[in-house]
Amino acid sequence: MSRLQSAQPLTASPAVPADDHWIEALDDGSHVLIRPLRAEDREREREFIRRLSPETRHLRFLCAIKEASPALLDQLMDVDYRDRMAFVALVHRDGELIEVGVSRYAATDEPGHCECAVTVADDWLGRGLGVVLMRHLIDSARNNGFKRIYSVDAATNAGMQRTARALGFNCRRDPHDATQVIHSLEL
16 A cells, blocks of 8 residues: 555544454465454554565565564554545464564545455465465455545556456556556446
8 A cells, every 4th residue: 555545534433343253265275364453453464564575575665675663663553443444464474473564554545445465474475374464454444435446556467456456446557657556446
């Protein structure tokens, strides 16, 4: 997600309570817990970003970063379950809950539109987790009154292109940057 911004609230209350959760089966038969991001996930989010390969971090943030700064973490953790939403995918590893994926959207300045992103840990790629996370995000955006969801991605991000196609997104070159594409879905 390159330019997530806040906008005016669309509805008075969130459509997805913070305590909702789902156990989802992935393409390889493994299972993940999907739930809305919570304040208690701040350290998990930091560790998730740290564990991503440099290439995956670059595809996610459209720039090179080593670690999430406190300011970036503040932005990523700022969800209100309406205009700014995020879902995390968690698994148990060595007695701890580990974040293996995240999807998020944020309202833009254009009414009814939100920008989204999805990131999956390198060792969880190819299992269908991105599609699962995006389905929850799309449902939440629709339930919260958004009419269009879109992402701005590197044109070289083949994984996002496959995910977007699987979900019915349209794809076009970014008119402001030929190295990027815009995936959009009417809700």
